[in-house]
Amino acid sequence: MTLKIDEYDFDFSLPRIEKKVGNSHQDFEVSTNANLSFKEAAIRRDFTINAIGYDYFKNEILDPFGGMNDLKNKIIKHIDDKTFVEDSLRVYRSVQFVSRFEFEIDENTKILCKKIVSSGELKFLPKERVFEELKKLFLKSKKPSLGLNLLKEFNIMNIEQNLEEIDNLAFILKDKNYDDFRKLYLFYSCLCKGMNEDETYSFIKNLTDDKKFIKNILILNETNLTNDIKILKRLSLKLKLEDLIVLNQASKNQISLEVFEILKSLDILNTPIKPLVLGKDLIKIGFFPSERFKEILDFAFDLQIEDDLSKSNIIKKITQQYKF
Template identity: 45%
Template sequence: MINYPKSLDTIFHKLYTHNILPVIVGGYIRDALLGIPSNDIDIELYGVSSLDKVEEILQEFGKVNSVGKSFGVCKMYYKNLDLDFSLPREDNKIASGHQGFAIKIYKNLDFKTAALRRDFTINAIGYDVVGKKILDPYHGREDLDKKILRSVDKQKFKEDPLRVLRAVVFASRFRMKLDKILVLTCKEMIKEKLLEELPKERVFQELQKLLLKSDKPSLGFNLLKELGAFSFFRELAFLNGQEYKEIFNSLDMLKQLSITNDKEFVILALTVITSKFSTIQTQTFLQRVTNEKTLIKKVLQLHTIDFDLDDFNDYDIYKLAQKTDIAFYAHYLHVTQKKKKIQSIYSKKRKNSMYFINQFLLSSVEKI
């Protein structure tokens, strides 16, 4: 039994009166089984061949967004829930890249066949809301319990290079191990340079998920290294062992700080990751993974700040405040400098440095 928002039952009943069977699928079911709350719910609709009919039925419940109509998907925001309604389909690779697929929708496709297009077994679990039963043709629940990440189908998996990065994110986020076949598949895809086919915005989306959703992002980067993906994230390959250790220890430390703004966290995390790079390496790394010029500018700006923790005065603090938000910069210093050093600075505080003490030292020391 899967617990889902009961406010959806009104929609489900309406669909069923039109002989449409709703099945909750994908990430919501995975997260529900793991006890992780979510407001994003994907619902697959069986017994209907037209999204137009689905939209007609749904419009009494709210505005329907057909942005994904070419993929057999429509979206709706309903009572604080982000709903995706889709029709069972088969995806067939016809061109290179993440979007090079021909999509065919089938009214009477069975769940097992429809789930064959999913990436991992843990994402190929469904819940029949009418029959009140879990649909698990590829044993995803067992893999969740064993913390094993497996692809549903090796050949289908290889058709989408983004799935290599998704494997890394899920493995890091849920502390799972890739099974042997998936490891070999990912290595093959990387060796064939399939990651080069991905648009940088999709690479950045997965990189952000790794940084934001994993409690220990270093696990993901270690896996990228193991799979040979530093041939794509090539600047990381130039780090020596000590540099690599320092960077990813600092990255994991950053996750322990109370940073609630996701954008700020990503900027800080990317600054930590590139902290041992040259300016040119930092630029090439960032330009490979994102088009966000403001983000790149802020990371480079943090790198250029030269603040001597051993010898500073009030004017140095004033100049620092002109360049960046001091409390923001303090997080970066906290994970890249030794804690004892920051504590020793705290002991040097003076009455006329209260701005610095309140916004810089306290924001760091209280984390120690």
């Protein structure tokens, strides 16, 4: 059970014993036992800093594995060799903890993580669970590069390029009122910079099946920022142009400030350009709804973008080009 207070999540569970019975992340036999001591119950926790308790009645901290000392020294350390390796998701959890809290990982814990990776156990993890751990890495870290470097050291992801840009992006996004979905596809777009379309698709598809998420990343990574107003107007129909601005700011591309002002003046920073001529305008001047409407409206939109014509002049061109 999870209790949320403000931005904090508090998890509650009964003391339990778990036994791994298969390869899947869910292949555990679980039995609750209210008579377990705190130490017996906590030994199956992942890290010492997550095995600190509080006895309300005695008003004392319960710390059987030295978690308080590791917390003070900023160390991510596993509790028990045998139980730690039974849950391979803990490799990703250690990575996101290192990144979020800017802690060091204990050398013995690092050795166990590498052992899990080399055993091939990670392939049995549901990609949704992996995606959630990486989501925490990106959205809750000031320096996601810390975790990404550890993923490289563990031979999980060979990420070398773009690490500085990703940290720059984290700094920029902390002041943006974007939802998590948007922030996350921006991080992955930055992460995949330099990959071709097939490589990007394959990389992201291994983490999520969300078609909109994948599409946003592919579009961003095939699009270059420009100060050409006509191109920008058309691009506004495909993506939120502020996304391009933010990614270019992260890479310290100087053109981003100039383009930002252009987009603000055109009011297409986060919304597509609005067509001046609509179907109701064609009906008003005498056209009957037909299959030609799309062709005529496309013609009108081209005039709006390419020739920067006013609505009245576009309608005039339509009446010259098309018969009622």
